[in-house]
Amino acid sequence: MTTPITRPKRKNPVLRTRAPTLPPAARSRIALGLTAGAARGVFELQVCEECGTAQYPPREACRACLSARLRWRVQDGSGELIAETRLHHSQELYFRERMPWRVGLVRLDAGPSVVVHVHGDVPHPPARVRVTSQLDRANQAALIALPTHATPDMADDPELREMTCDPKFRKILVTDGKTAVGQALCQALASAGADLIWAGVAEPWKKMPGSEALANIPQLTQVPLDVTNERSVSELAGEIGGKVDIIINNAEYHRVASISTRPGTDAARTEMDVNYFGLLRLAQSFGPALRARGADGQSNAVAWVNILSIYALSNFPAHGTFSASKAAAHSLAQCLRAEMLKSAIRVINVFPGPIDDEWNQLIMPPKLAPAALAKSIVDALRSGVEDVYPGDVAQEWFERWRENPKALERELAL
Amino acid sequence: MRSRRKSYDDVAVAAPFTVPYVRYSTRSAHWFLGRALAGVVGAAGLRQDDIDGLCVSSFTLAPDTAVGLTQHLGVSPRWLDHIPMGGASGVVALRRAARAVQCGDADIVACLAGDTNHTDSFRLNISTFSQFAQDAVYPYGTGGPNGSFALLTDYYMRTYGARLEDFGKICVAQRANALKSPQALFKKPLTMDDYLNARPIADPLRLFDCVMPCAGAEGFLVTRRDVAENLGLAYARVLGTIERHNAFPDDPIQFRGGWALDREDLFDQAGVKPGDIDFLQAYDDYPVIEIMQIEDLGFCAKGEGPAFVRSHDLTVGGSFPLNTSGGQLSVGQAGAAGGFLGVVETIRQLTASALGASVPDATLGLVSGFGMINFDRGLCSGAAILAARTQGRPQ
Numbered sequence: 019m020t021t022p023i024t025r026p027k028r029k030n031p032v033l034r035t036r037a038p039t040l041p042p043a044a045r046s047r048i049a050l051g052l053t054a055g056a057a058r059g060v061f062e063l064q065v066c067e068e069c070g071t072a073q074y075p076p077r078e079a080c081r082a083c084l085s086a087r088l089r090w091r092v093q094d095g096s097g098e099l100i101a102e103t104r105l106h107h108s109q110e111l112y113f114r115e116r117m118p119w120r121v122g123l124v125r126l127d128a129g130p131s132v133v134v135h136v137h138g139d140v141p142h143p144p145a146r147v148r149v150t151s152q153l154d155r156a157n158q159a160a161l162i163a164l165p166t167h168a169t170p171d172m173a174d175d176p177e178l179r180e181m182t183c184d185p186k187f188r189k190i191l192v193t194d195g196k197t198a199v200g201q202a203l204c205q206a207l208a209s210a211g212a213d214l215i216w217a218g219v220a221e222p223w224k225k226m227p228g229s230e231a232l233a234n235i236p237q238l239t240q241v242p243l244d245v246t247n248e249r250s251v252s253e254l255a256g257e258i259g260g261k262v263d264i265i266i267n268n269a270e271y272h273r274v275a276s277i278s279t280r281p282g283t284d285a286a287r288t289e290m291d292v293n294y295f296g297l298l299r300l301a302q303s304f305g306p307a308l309r310a311r312g313a314d315g316q317s318n319a320v321a322w323v324n325i326l327s328i329y330a331l332s333n334f335p336a337h338g339t340f341s342a343s344k345a346a347a348h349s350l351a352q353c354l355r356a357e358m359l360k361s362a363i364r365v366i367n368v369f370p371g372p373i374d375d376e377w378n379q380l381i382m383p384p385k386l387a388p389a390a391l392a393k394s395i396v397d398a399l400r401s402g403v404e405d406v407y408p409g410d411v412a413q414e415w416f417e418r419w420r421e422n423p424k425a426l427e428r429e430l431a432l
Numbered sequence: 433m434r435s436r437r438k439s440y441d442d443v444a445v446a447a448p449f450t451v452p453y454v455r456y457s458t459r460s461a462h463w464f465l466g467r468a469l470a471g472v473v474g475a476a477g478l479r480q481d482d483i484d485g486l487c488v489s490s491f492t493l494a495p496d497t498a499v500g501l502t503q504h505l506g507v508s509p510r511w512l513d514h515i516p517m518g519g520a521s522g523v524v525a526l527r528r529a530a531r532a533v534q535c536g537d538a539d540i541v542a543c544l545a546g547d548t549n550h551t552d553s554f555r556l557n558i559s560t561f562s563q564f565a566q567d568a569v570y571p572y573g574t575g576g577p578n579g580s581f582a583l584l585t586d587y588y589m590r591t592y593g594a595r596l597e598d599f600g601k602i603c604v605a606q607r608a609n610a611l612k613s614p615q616a617l618f619k620k621p622l623t624m625d626d627y628l629n630a631r632p633i634a635d636p637l638r639l640f641d642c643v644m645p646c647a648g649a650e651g652f653l654v655t656r657r658d659v660a661e662n663l664g665l666a667y668a669r670v671l672g673t674i675e676r677h678n679a680f681p682d683d684p685i686q687f688r689g690g691w692a693l694d695r696e697d698l699f700d701q702a703g704v705k706p707g708d709i710d711f712l713q714a715y716d717d718y719p720v721i722e723i724m725q726i727e728d729l730g731f732c733a734k735g736e737g738p739a740f741v742r743s744h745d746l747t748v749g750g751s752f753p754l755n756t757s758g759g760q761l762s763v764g765q766a767g768a769a770g771g772f773l774g775v776v777e778t779i780r781q782l783t784a785s786a787l788g789a790s791v792p793d794a795t796l797g798l799v800s801g802f803g804m805i806n807f808d809r810g811l812c813s814g815a816a817i818l819a820a821r822t823q824g825r826p827q
Binding site: 041042043044046049074075076081100101102104105106107108109110112113119121122123125131132133134135143144154156158160 | 555558559560566568569570571572574575576579583586587632634635636681684685807808
């Protein structure tokens with residue numbers, strides 16, 4: 019049984035913080051197909067379109083019939099652990115710092131044998147297991163064998179926790195914590211066992227419906243934070259930057275405008291100022307301390323979450339300037355992801371469809387409830403995915419976009 | 433329909449040479465291969481111009497291959513091969529060179545394998561060993577073959593009831609053999625207690641289950657018997673050889689190697705039976721693969737390897753002499769030269785030129801190779817039966 023983790027002791031400021039190291043990140047281009055699946059939370063194998071043979075490791079031709087038509091297909095991951103080892107030695111710093119480390123060989127029911135990380139609650143071989151594909155600390159797909167059924171505290175397993183960004187016992191900053199989504203996030207994070215929550219508040223005088231309930235969250239503190247103000251951001255970073263484990267950038271400015279429906283650039287500028295430059299300011303102020311703490315013990319700095327929009331993938335002309343600001347933020351988030359990679363900080367991009375708020379009033383349902391969005395973000399942190407498309411609308415748009423981005427552009431123009 | 437292969441009757445294998453091993457070296461693979469070529473040429477009383485065939489194996493020669501080595505070493509062979517098969521390289525070099533000299537494509541082939549070992553060489557080698565290893569093994573922390581062999585050993589122990597002591601007996605016996613051999617890097621006796629109490633590397637493997645990477649080189653000459661006799665060379669004869677790659681791909685995990693597919697062919701070529709063999713040089717980066725070779729080459733049935741090991745004395749003077757120079761486990765693994773060690777020692781035993789102890793009255797030796805853990809298993813297997821010059825081929 020997994021030993022549950024406990025609330026971390028106060029950090030001794032005299033001791034050196036361990037520098038982050040990564041598991042080996044090199045992959046062939048074809049193997050990155052596995053990473054693409056893991057980034058959105060699915061375990062896929064290449065399956066031959068002609069003979070149906072599942073393949074592993076990733077390759078360029080079917081091992082059974084030599085066809086080049088291999089397609090990534092979602093797997094249920096069921097299989098049998100047939101051999102295991104506990105590593106006491108490794109050539110890589112990342113693993114040397116985490117010994118012993120359990121590794122095994124699983125014969126998947128789908129056919130191939132796969133080398134996997136092994137969760138501590140999996141019995142000794144032979145044992146039935148469920149293999150999932152997770153992003154490891156290098157943000158590359160790695161397979162892990164889990165018990166067939168959930169076990170108590172299984173998320174606390176040291177190998178699995180290395181693959182996830184579980185909010186439990188972590189200190190989390192939520193920007194614009196008083197908005198409907200901000201409140202839902204704070205509540206969800208508190209329920210998930212966050213150690214501390216800082217709710218950033220840009221306009222303290224502004225009453226928001228329900229925001230008084232934030233006072234009932236014992237581990238929550240409201241802090242002044244205006245992402246459009248460089249000084250405000252850097253002051254808060256100076257105060258709490260060295261303690262933050264997860265940042266959730268929820269700050270958002272949204273006006274219903276296309277190019278021709280609203281004269282001038284004021285609204286569009288503010289959208290850019292909050293949605294794009296706000297992210298840039300936060301990243302410049304909070305990034306360095308976060309990067310330095312990527313391996314800071316059990317409750318290390320682990321994640322940066324950006325709430326973008328499904329409109330970031332393809333412009334929704336009725337909300338054209340908002341879409342453009344989210345597309346800019348998405349692009350910057352990719353830059354942030356690249357910079358955070360070496361420090362083992364995962365950048366999670368969330369692409370919700372229309373949220374059920376005042377600026378989406380005229381959008382037809384279904385719309386995403388703030389609580390549902392908050393839950394999807396907590397789920398993403400716990401499962402360790404990198405890209406999240408919460409809600410039915412986002413899922414549908416994402417599918418259409420993946421299948422044919424030009425078609426989606428036309429569909430949105432009509 | 434498979435054609436019946438030609439015999440190796442007119443082939444001679446000679447001039448075994450070892451460039452002394454060192455744990456680490458600042459020299460390059462080219463240096464070790466240069467010493468090896470000088471060694472085999474010198475041992476045969478030849479000049480480098482007399483070599484018209486060259487066959488090279490090395491992991492650390494990059495960016496060069498055998499091609500660059502010809503210019504580096506000043507030879508102009510009319511037959512050239514580069515064999516990237518790790519632990520199977522020695523047997524494969526032998527059988528390819530044999531056909532070359534039989535067919536007249538070359539008269540005298542120098543087969544060389546050597547590697548250097550800097551302090552970071554091993555990590556660099558295993559992290560980029562193969563595409564599958566890079567994509568699907570190395571990211572799991574397994575530190576190269578240690579993790580893979582830990583899994584194979586774990587499975588073998590569960591399935592066939594092998595005990596740690598069975599693997600230990602192999603390691604202890606090979607160390608006893610090595611203590612008589614000047615080339616071995618391990619000079620201290622090893623007891624079963626030492627073996628069992630060594631630090632764990634990857635359960636169930638402990639320190640003495642794992643070969644130690646080092647630098648060094650091995651070489652030998654392959655020619656025709658008439659050439660060898662004209663030169664006055666001591667030589668061994670080739671009775672049969674096999675080679676196989678990616679055998680049994682549908683086995684869920686490796687519990688047997690290609691030898692199980694080809695051993696009948698091997699013994700048919702040689703016209704001998706496993707019981708006729710005087711000693712075995714088995715590829716030994718980890719002892720579990722030696723037990724698999726003992727089984728798959730037909731010395732006992734599958735699963736009876738542990739009992740076979742328990743019932744035999746594996747030292748040079750014992751009932752089943754195994755890795756008579758100490759094997760890689762006690763000599764060290766000089767990269768691709770590890771795949772040549774057994775061939776070179778077999779030639780020495782059959783030409784009465786062992787550097788350490790000699791197997792009494794040895795006339796038939798079996799050398800086996802195994803290499804390249806590409807993903808979850810070793811892909812290359814090979815074996816050869818060699819005979820002393822005076823040993824007649826049984827009719």
